[in-house]
Amino acid sequence: MKAVVLCAGRGTRLRPLTHTGAKHLIPVANRPILFHVLDDLADAGIESACVVVSEGAQDMREALGSGERWGMPISYAVQEAPRGLAHAVQVAQDFVADERFIVYLGDNLFGNGIRRFVHEASPHDGPAAVLLARVADPRHFGVAQLDQEGRLIAVEEKPADPPSDLALTGVYMFDPVIFDAINSIRPSARGELEITDAIQHLIAENGEVASFSADGWWRDTGRPEEVLDVNRLMLEALPTEDAINPDALDCGIEGRVYLQDGARVEDSLIRGPAIIGAQCHIEQSFVGPFTSIGERSSLVDVEIENSIVMPDCEIEGVSRIDSSILGNQVSLRRNQHQPSRSSKFILADHSEVSLPTS
DSSP states (O other), X not given: OEEEXXXXXXXGGGTTGGGSXXXXXXXXXXXXXHHXXXXXXHHTTOOEEEEEEOSOOHHHHHHHTTSGGGTSOEEEEEOOSOOOHHHHHHTTHHHHTTSOEEEEETTEEEXXXXXXXXXXXXXXXXXXXXXXXXXXXXXXXXXXXXXXTSOEEEEEESOXXXXXXXXXXXXXXXXXXXXXXXXXXOOOTTSOOOXXXXXXXXXXXXXXXXXXXXXXXXXXOOSHHHHHHHHHHHHHHSOGGGSOOGGGSSSEEESOEEEOTXXXXXXXXXXXXXXXXXXXXXXXXXXXXXXXXXXXXXXXXXEEESOEEOTTOEEESOSOEESOEEOTTOEEEEOTTSOOOOBOOEEOTTOEEEEOOO
């Protein structure tokens, strides 16, 4: 089976991080979000994937290459303008040809992957299948309505008065008839071709679209707090056997801590779950739970927790960093002329910040 991975979104809710890179390449547990998506597809037995990107997207192409990392050939299709998810699916029509296929939004993640959905939905006779999850506030999602027998009877995009708490998670299975449905709908009020409208067209024309419930947690990583939440969940799920032996280091280790190749930790306390990237240098610092430190980063006299530090950062003399995301090559140092206080940051690549000190 083939998969279409949608990665052409602009990531406006994650600015300024997305001014310099694709949101799908933001790391959680020290691996880009999109890598986790492709892990799920490979685990589900997908044989080849087409990644739909915006114009340019060289960073995406360089990161993924042709798919050797996953043993799954990867090709690319370009969505030249943000015209909606249905339009993004449409630009991959040549890749899909006449086969049943999976669509996976490239900024969504699942605790237990999508293998069960792929295997259970594959033999279904209907034209489509959707994966659903219950959410606290469905007004921000496409929402599904089921009848008393549990059959899907309607879907609606971001309704003001949702008919249920069942959100469409961003993973779908379609027959090629979906392209006829996309050609039959019109742009929504926001000027986009909505995938929910195409699915509703299938329901109206064919009478049946299958629905399945997500197995485990599901997150849309569209906001900084959601990225940090997924980082926490991913760190909690790392294999226990891969954690280091605390007795092997001359520093304090509490809980599950993962040191990647060449990382050095001196005179510091690391409280897991946490991951320290390859070639990092941690000295006289405290790294608290749910923190991911990207490769080649240096932390000296720093306190940090519940945060993501991307590669090649230099942080020195910062007494408290919490619930923060620091982009690539950020330089963050303490200023000697102002009193200290706790700090929170969302910093894009190449940022440089001078902070007050006590």
